[in-house]
Amino acid sequence: MTASNTAASTMFNQQDGLERGTMSSAETRIPPATFEQMYFAPKPELKRDLAERLGNPTGIAVAGFLLCTTPLSMQLLGWHGSDQLGLATVGAYFWIGGLLLLLGGIGDWILGNTFPATVFLTFSGFFFTFGATLLPSYNTYGAYGAEADNVAANWTSMRQFHSTFAFFLVSMTLLCTVYFIASIRTNVTFVLIFGFLTPTFSCLSASYFAYGSGNVHTGDRLQYAGAGLLFVISLIGWYEFLALMLLSVDFPYQLPLGDLSTKVKSFQEVQKIKKERKGE
Numbered sequence: 112m113t114a115s116n117t118a119a120s121t122m123f124n125q126q127d128g129l130e131r132g133t134m135s136s137a138e139t140r141i142p143p144a145t146f147e148q149m150y151f152a153p154k155p156e157l158k159r160d161l162a163e164r165l166g167n168p169t170g171i172a173v174a175g176f177l178l179c180t181t182p183l184s185m186q187l188l189g190w191h192g193s194d195q196l197g198l199a200t201v202g203a204y205f206w207i208g209g210l211l212l213l214l215g216g217i218g219d220w221i222l223g224n225t226f227p228a229t230v231f232l233t234f235s236g237f238f239f240t241f242g243a244t245l246l247p248s249y250n251t252y253g254a255y256g257a258e259a260d261n262v263a264a265n266w267t268s269m270r271q272f273h274s275t276f277a278f279f280l281v282s283m284t285l286l287c288t289v290y291f292i293a294s295i296r297t298n299v300t301f302v303l304i305f306g307f308l309t310p311t312f313s314c315l316s317a318s319y320f321a322y323g324s325g326n327v328h329t330g331d332r333l334q335y336a337g338a339g340l341l342f343v344i345s346l347i348g349w350y351e352f353l354a355l356m357l358l359s360v361d362f363p364y365q366l367p368l369g370d371l372s373t374k375v376k377s378f379q380e381v382q383k384i385k386k387e388r389k390g391e
Contacts, residue, residue, distance in 0.1 A: 165218075165222065166218075167355070168214065168215045168216075168217075168218025168219055169215060169219065169355060170352065170355045170356060171211050171214055171215040171218070172211060172212045172214070172215025172216060172218075172219075172227070172231040173215070173348060173352045174211060174352060175212045177345060177348045177349060178207045178211075179203055179207060179208035180208075180348065182197065183197050184338050184344075184345055185338075186200070187335070187337065187338030188335060188338045188339065188342070189335075195334070196245065201242050201245045202242075204239070204242030205238070205239060205242045208234075208235070208242075209235050209238040209239040212231045212234050213231075213232065216228045216229075216231030216232035217232070220232070226293055226294075226297070230290055237283065240279075244276070251272070252272060254272075255271050270322065270323045270324070270325060272323075273319040274319070274320060274324075276319055277319035280315050280316035280319060281312075283316075284309060284313050284316060287311075287312055290305045291305035291308075291309055296372055297371060298370050298371055298372070299371065300351045300368045300369060301351075302369075303347050307344045307347070308340075308344060310337075310340055311337045311340040311341050313337075314333045314337030314340065315333070318331070318332075318334040318337060321333055350366065351368060353366060
């Protein structure tokens with residue numbers, strides 16, 4: 112048998128083993144750094160047969176996030192005469208952002224990746240909530256006396272609505288602060304995204320409070336600041352998404368995400384070190 116036939120036979124046997132589930136754990140084991148890059152979570156010590164057999168849901172969620180945040184950041188900046196609300200893309204908040212983040216979150220939850228699952232599912236809820244707020248059928252604006260069919264024209268005059276909705280954005284700021292702290296054990300790009308998301312929601316919540324106080328000029332400036340940060344987040348996210356796609360097709364060149372799971376010690380590792388020191 113020739114060398115090429117031998118290689119082909121080996122490849123076929125390995126593929127057949129994967130399909131039948133007979134390939135050894137040593138052959139299919141994903142290294143910790145690669146696992147973190149694929150799932151944005153440190154690889155636990157337990158056996159990950161399910162994660163190694165199923166597809167990676169992370170890319171689905173990241174794509175949904177980017178296809179909403181990228182145009183939204185540009186709309187909030189008012190580029191090219193946009194309405195600064197994203198009313199034209201309200202469908203994307205439901206069927207791209209909300210849905211894809213929901214599917215990605217459920218997929219990571221099934222695989223046992225608690226942190227990315229929590230992130231994706233909560234942001235799925237955010238986009239569903241934001242989209243519903245913009246829909247006239249929910250009468251969110253009508254409850255405050257605004258015309259449901261002319262939201263853009265009444266946007267800066269709905270003071271009570273802005274002061275009320277701002278508290279939801281404050282809660283998102285607190286949520287992203289928690290995610291930022293937890294992301295220190297994932298990778299550099301995740302840390303940067305949450306590091307920018309925290310001031311993004313801070314600026315947007317402050318802009319809503321400013322609108323609620325009748326200070327339109329300050330509200331606009333704060334909104335532009337938050338939108339600019341969101342645009343930076345989108346650029347980082349596209350880099351992250353490209354890295355995921357290259358990894359998914361086993362591209363010969365990979366983009367680094369700055370793995371931190373092997374740099375920042377886990378709680379178990381810290382406790383083990385303490386016990387070893389006491390034993391000395």
